[in-house]
Amino acid sequence: MNTRILVLPTLCLGGAALLLAPARPAPAFSKIGGSLNDTQRDVRVFDNFLDLNANNNVTPTAQMPGYLGVELAVWKGIVEWGSQLHGDGTGDPLNSNLLGNGTANFDAFWAGNADGIGTTNNNIVSSLADCGGGGTLAFTETPISDGWRIRYCDEWNWDDGPGTISNRFDIQGVMCHEYGHALGLGHSNVNGATMFPSVGQGQTGIRSIAADDTNGIVCVYGTASVTKPHIVATVASGGSLTIHGSNFAALNNEVWFTSGSITASGSDPIVKVTGVSSNGSLLTVTIPGAAGPGDVMVKKPGSGGSVLSNAFPTDLVGTFGNPPTTAPDISNVSPSVIDALIPGSGQSITITGSNFLQMTDLLIDGTPIDPLAYGVLDDNTIALDMPQVASLGSHSLGATDGVDTDEFFVTVVAPSSPKLQWGTGDALNVVDRDNGLTIRLSGTVGTVHHVYVSFSNTPSVNGFVNFGIGANFSDLTNIGHFAIPASGVFTLNVPTGNILDPGPGGLTLYSQSFQFTGPAPFPVSNVQSIFLTQ
Amino acid sequence: MRMLLSLGLSALLLGAVLPAQIKSFTLEEMVQTADQAVYGQIVGSRVIRVDHPSDGPDLFYTVLTIEGRTLADSQPITVDVTFRGGFLDATTGVFNSEAPAADDVQIGKRVVAFYRWTDNMGGGVAANALVAAHGGLYRAVEGPRGPAVLGRGEGYAVQANVRLSSLETAVTNLYRVKRVR
Numbered sequence: 024m025n026t027r028i029l030v031l032p033t034l035c036l037g038g039a040a041l042l043l044a045p046a047r048p049a050p051a052f053s054k055i056g057g058s059l060n061d062t063q064r065d066v067r068v069f070d071n072f073l074d075l076n077a078n079n080n081v082t083p084t085a086q087m088p089g090y091l092g093v094e095l096a097v098w099k100g101i102v103e104w105g106s107q108l109h110g111d112g113t114g115d116p117l118n119s120n121l122l123g124n125g126t127a128n129f130d131a132f133w134a135g136n137a138d139g140i141g142t143t144n145n146n147i148v149s150s151l152a153d154c155g156g157g158g159t160l161a162f163t164e165t166p167i168s169d170g171w172r173i174r175y176c177d178e179w180n181w182d183d184g185p186g187t188i189s190n191r192f193d194i195q196g197v198m199c200h201e202y203g204h205a206l207g208l209g210h211s212n213v214n215g216a217t218m219f220p221s222v223g224q225g226q227t228g229i230r231s232i233a234a235d236d237t238n239g240i241v242c243v244y245g246t247a248s249v250t251k252p253h254i255v256a257t258v259a260s261g262g263s264l265t266i267h268g269s270n271f272a273a274l275n276n277e278v279w280f281t282s283g284s285i286t287a288s289g290s291d292p293i294v295k296v297t298g299v300s301s302n303g304s305l306l307t308v309t310i311p312g313a314a315g316p317g318d319v320m321v322k323k324p325g326s327g328g329s330v331l332s333n334a335f336p337t338d339l340v341g342t343f344g345n346p347p348t349t350a351p352d353i354s355n356v357s358p359s360v361i362d363a364l365i366p367g368s369g370q371s372i373t374i375t376g377s378n379f380l381q382m383t384d385l386l387i388d389g390t391p392i393d394p395l396a397y398g399v400l401d402d403n404t405i406a407l408d409m410p411q412v413a414s415l416g417s418h419s420l421g422a423t424d425g426v427d428t429d430e431f432f433v434t435v436v437a438p439s440s441p442k443l444q445w446g447t448g449d450a451l452n453v454v455d456r457d458n459g460l461t462i463r464l465s466g467t468v469g470t471v472h473h474v475y476v477s478f479s480n481t482p483s484v485n486g487f488v489n490f491g492i493g494a495n496f497s498d499l500t501n502i503g504h505f506a507i508p509a510s511g512v513f514t515l516n517v518p519t520g521n522i523l524d525p526g527p528g529g530l531t532l533y534s535q536s537f538q539f540t541g542p543a544p545f546p547v548s549n550v551q552s553i554f555l556t557q
Numbered sequence: 558m559r560m561l562l563s564l565g566l567s568a569l570l571l572g573a574v575l576p577a578q579i580k581s582f583t584l585e586e587m588v589q590t591a592d593q594a595v596y597g598q599i600v601g602s603r604v605i606r607v608d609h610p611s612d613g614p615d616l617f618y619t620v621l622t623i624e625g626r627t628l629a630d631s632q633p634i635t636v637d638v639t640f641r642g643g644f645l646d647a648t649t650g651v652f653n654s655e656a657p658a659a660d661d662v663q664i665g666k667r668v669v670a671f672y673r674w675t676d677n678m679g680g681g682v683a684a685n686a687l688v689a690a691h692g693g694l695y696r697a698v699e700g701p702r703g704p705a706v707l708g709r710g711e712g713y714a715v716q717a718n719v720r721l722s723s724l725e726t727a728v729t730n731l732y733r734v735k736r737v738r
Contacts, residue, residue, distance in 0.1 A: 055652065140613035143651045151612055154641075155675030157590040158580050158689025162641060163654035164615075172615075172651075174679075179580075204654035212710050220655075221581030221692065221712035 052239030053209035065134035069149040077181040086110035088338035089316030096183040100198025101131040106247040107333040120231040128328035129244040134292040141288035144170030150177040163204035171205040196229040207243040252321045252332035256344030271301035272323035281317020350427035351382040362438040363511030364465030366448035370406035386421035437511040441466040441538045441548035462515040473504045474536040487543045491550040492533040525555040579692045587714035588731040591671035591688045597625015604643035607680035616680040619643035629732040638672045639684035655690035667697040
């Protein structure tokens with residue numbers, strides 16, 4: 024024997040030296056010494072209960088798929104100690120009790136059924152046909168450093184709930200108490216605490232841990248770490264399970280599943296998928312064939328309660344919890360003041376935000392933009408070749424996943440200097456004469472722009488103009504002058520018949536415009552070149 | 558007399574409560590359940606292990622030998638009282654969540670124990686089982702006016718500290734009633 028044997032009710036005897044004196048120690052939880060490490064979190068049931076009322080609950084609990092009877096009652100009993108609500112916390116129809124949220128660095132894992140009673144280290148709950156002592160309802164065998172075993176004394180009348188239990192004893196509440204021992208707590212002398220040593224027939228209040236119990240588990244395991252993985256939703260589809268949450272590791276996570284079949288009492292019952300990567304908040308695994316409905320947990324590399332997530336339900340086919348929104352979200356557009364015409368197909372507008380990989384369309388004023396005009400660089404960045412809009416002023420850029428759309432408003436302005444675009448606007452972009460030619464001009468609204476074309480990109484310079492084309496005015500042809508409309512962009516669609524036939528070899532053409540406003544020299548546009556083909 | 562009155566009142570108030578883990582007991586319920594109550598000194602302690610095909614392996618029981626007298630009729634008695642849990646050596650055995658505190662069952666300690674014969678405590682062990690595990694055993698200490706029994710609080714058969722003589726009187730009366738029934 025060693026000093027750890029200082030067992031449970033010693034607190035009650037704290038005043039022994041003060042014989043017959045009324046003073047008592049302050050009521051509080053007690054500890055038995057030790058704690059469950061992260062390899063001892065599994066809980067199983069060997070269902071050898073003989074009492075019919077122990078296995079007659081046929082009311083399923085949405086957040087606890089796949090189990091009824093004793094198993095369901097035990098599952099509810101253990102998740103009450105979890106660090107977070109189990110799923111949405113529902114499952115106990117009595118006492119307004121939400122299951123979970125013990126707030127400690129501790130979570131238990133429901134591992135299904137075992138094929139036997141097991142040893143005192145196999146973490147299995149079972150019944151003992153007759154404890155014979157006339158007063159023990161159930162007990163937990165420890166020490167817990169290498170596991171535990173819980174036995175219910177089957178000479179009592181047990182009830183698996185889920186509601187009121189008449190004059191029988193409550194499997195769920197007693198499980199909550201006994202698992203308190205398994206995780207390291209002794210008895211408490213706080214009346215109303217789950218760890219109070221005794222309970223009566225028909226009583227269900229100990230299903231819900233009290234503040235004293237919470238203080239106890241926090242004392243043993245500490246407050247839940249801020250780095251502890253936290254599952255908020257599970258989404259199963261097509262044989263895969265996606266787990267949403269936070270604090271997952273980038274590499275080498277383990278995902279734990281409840282076994283789909285009865286497991287050998289001496290075996291590790293947890294179905295594990297190892298080496299799972301995540302982005303920190305999302306991970307997806309193929310559901311193993313051995314898995315069944317139950318709970319999942321995520322364990323990131325390391326040891327201790329802070330590397331194990333809360334337990335979260337899954338039926339392996341549907342959704343549990345509320346997956347965080349995956350809708351695209353635009354947080355910024357740069358620049359947010361955009362010229363009405365930016366010649367060329369360069370994607371010079373940078374859109375930043377989140378969930379862009381979920382985007383189905385990028386919208387301008389609600390209308391999808393040609394996908395060729397933008398690129399989704401990553402989940403957070405889009406590069407855009409700004410399309411022309413019908414007017415100057417405020418316009419909406421929207422990112423949508425087909426369900427939700429997030430908008431960001433930009434301002435379209437007339438450019439401060441003349442702009443000219445032929446075809447795509449890129450240098451030497453190829454224009455097929457057969458398809459016609461689109462020319463766009465932009466500048467201050469109401470100003471008149473003169474457009475010239477040349478076969479030469481040798482400059483022409485005098486006191487009025489400073490062109491980069493025209494071979495010193497020896498090769499310049501004026502193709503017209505045009506006023507900039509209120510939209511800030513004038514568009515000229517030149518039909519094939521009005522375009523010079525370039526011959527079979529094609530022709531390179533250069534173009535530039537100037538804005539006919541004083542004083543000289545007049546503002547000129549960019550030089551635009553195209554390669555014209557037949 | 559005042560103490561006897563107090564115990565009787567407690568029994569009345571808590572009549573509906575049972576022991577979880579252990580069922581809660583009043584003194585009257587304890588006497589109804591137990592074959593006998595003994596006051597004496599623990600003079601021996603041993604642990605047995607049973608591996609049973611249906612009740613499971615690794616069933617450990619502690620057997621206390623208590624030498625003293627019966628509370629009901631003050632007859633000398635030496636009796637073995639058994640509860641679940643115990644260690645054969647430093648590493649072989651189990652703690653049991655509902656067992657008495659180790660400090661309470663050391664050899665040499667004086668105790669009041671309530672027990673009843675059972676043909677099977679589990680694993681086929683037939684023994685005088687401590688009723689309600691830790692709820693059936695109470696430490697006794699010497700006081701200035703004779704031995705006193707240490708109460709354990711609400712839900713226990715002996716809730717408050719009480720002189721042994723008072724407890725003895727109460728138990729004697731309750732056993733007398735039990736025999737009449």
